[in-house]
Amino acid sequence: MPNNKLLYIGRFLYLLQHNILIFIIPVYVYKITGEKSYLGIIFAMEWGVRLISLSILPSLLKSNNYIKSIYNSNFIQGLIIFSLFYLYYSSNMIFFLISIGVLSSILFDANFLYVESHIQNNLKDKVLESQSLFQSIEQLSLLIGPMLAGLLIEKCNIINVFLSIALGYMVAGLLIYLTKKEPSQPNMKKNINSIKRGFYIILKTQGAITLIIQTNAINIIFSACISILPAIVLDYKYDSIFLGWVNLFISLVSISSIFLYNKIVSEKEYHSSQFINKLFYIIYVGIIASFFQYFSENMYLTITFISITVIADSIYSVALRTKRQLMFNTNEFKNVLPAMMLLNAISFPIGGILISIFTRFYSAKESVAIVAIISFIFISIYILLRLYNDRRKKLQIF
Template sequence: MKSLFPIFLIRFFSSLGDQSLVYGIPILVYQKTGSISASGFAFAIEWIPRLVAMPFSGVATDFFGPKKMLILADFSRFFITTLVGLLLLLELSNTQIIIIFGILGGAIGFFHEMAFVSFETLAPKIISQNKLAQLQSYLQGIDLGTQILAPGFAAIVLAKMTAIPFLGILSFLFLFGLLGTVLSKLIGRNISEINNVPKVSKKKLFNDITSQFYLGIKFVLKSKELIYLCAIAISMNFSIGFLLSGSAGYLKEGLHSSAYMAGYLGTIAGCIGVLGFLLIPFFLKIFTLQKLGMFGVILFFIANISIVFSKNFILFAIFYAIIFLSDGFYSVYMRTLRAKIIPQHIFSSVIGILLCINFIFMPLSGVILGIFGNSIEHFKFVLLLASLLFGIISFLSFKFLNKNT
């Protein structure tokens, strides 16, 4: 695993920059508007480009190769954050700032999905199948590690400074990731055979991409195991969407804390998540991968129900952290299982489609919060309904998965 350190470092920079925006934008929007509904709508706008990117990034990665897609993703994020930082030097209204940050979050999310799919494609190519679960746990640990740094970083910068220094630092993070990918010999050596893409006509390129996209969709629709795995992930992310978009306002209005504490909540969740990540390899030596996934789902349901009835910041923070910890447990189970199910020749295409399906309800949660989240009681009610929906879907899905995997 030591030889993979450069890849882990690139993943770290990519995830840190993206997570900083995920937590920073809702805080900034609530700060400017004082509205939970506005945060919900901004969250929805931010997620739409991500969904667009997910299926097509998989197809593009299959065709052009993960290294080229990583370079494109990091360069684009560096350029966009720098450009928006320069735009903020102009005199803008609050509404214009909210729109700009919504578009920024969507654009960064679009290219983050490209980078994510590229890393998912790299994993099975650079390590043996019997060590795949261990590698996925390390990648999950990096993602959780950025949840320690990114939310607190976003909260501190946005509380003490303006948005411009915030974007400036993010630009450097993406620049470091870009340089790491360009200079990495490890990535090129392991996947050189799919990076040497011959020159083709635009018509042939379009036909190849369309064909690969169709093969990915066809495989997903035929695989009941993938469909049930997606059902759990969809309902899980639907609930998380409410928390990410509404926590800043709920902390301020419901628990009489500060909107910036939403960032620190993410840091707390990251700390607990890393502890869980350290325990996953030990857990897998004693129990099966299936039990790890089931444990994550049960823990998520309990914490999600409990957070609705939290009466103070401490309880809210504890359950918030457990929610993201349990999401990590299920993610290791899901990633490992789908890596064994999906054929390598269409792996990226299928992953891109699965990511789109898994997160498709994220913007919907933002829209629902925007429409019905005009009060604290409404926020708690929609979160409770999302929790109950998750419980029902997870029970039915694992009933099938336990019999067929």
């Protein structure tokens, strides 16, 4: 049997480097250029390539040994970061710094697919235990990563920061390399036809369409808040360490709210025909909170409003995943899941693009408020169209 302790430690170290990396790149770019629009561009580019990778990676990545594929991807990611940072440092071209984040996003998705496939093929008797451990590792790295990143930015020079991240990826790969390998059967099959079938099923399911509209409405404003957060905090004259603590606070509040939500909402409520409609209230809370951050002149009040938006997005995400599973049978779900993941993720690069456009003319807080208005109008138009169609159907009956 594989040495799972080394696998878990290696996975934690890998995720820690990832969360440090996605924190520091926009901060460094903003510090170097002073351009808020770059923050939206970085976010849009990272999620734009992830849309592509989510759709084609499962059909491209094949492996007979997932452990080997995991540590190879870790080593490759470390080398890419080292090489691109050298190009950035020798040329002062921000393009290479942004490319690190973009390529790392693709490799992050590949790494995730290999880990999931390893669990499915080699840890079938411990699926729940393994997934719980991996989820705990992910949450822990999400909490610690930004805090460490803020310290690294303020206490170390940029060369040492990126060298330590590249080395961290390689050490993570080494730990996983030391895991005893088990032969695995290829499990990644082409999913193009699966996605097409998923689109067809979704188009026939009104509830699924509503969930996709809702998800994109909340994700647009969520991505706007998260992408511009470094500029908002730094513009208040706080440093990167404080920004790290802000991210830690938001993550803790978000995790706590999910735990509380799961305690309050029962499975019976998920089966209610009105459950999806109730989710609109959560979305409106998130949108309205992001709009009201514009009126706050106090940093802590601004963070509170943004935290409410993140909480709304987190709670909605849990509700979405649960309702999605209950809405379809097992065979339908296999086809629907990749299609819905793609459709739901479209809003992330859109949010980044909108922030990139509006910050050229308005302040960071004004830009978030404008995106909030767009999100409000988008979801409201959908509700009005639904009410109109429902009313027309009733009139046809009579």
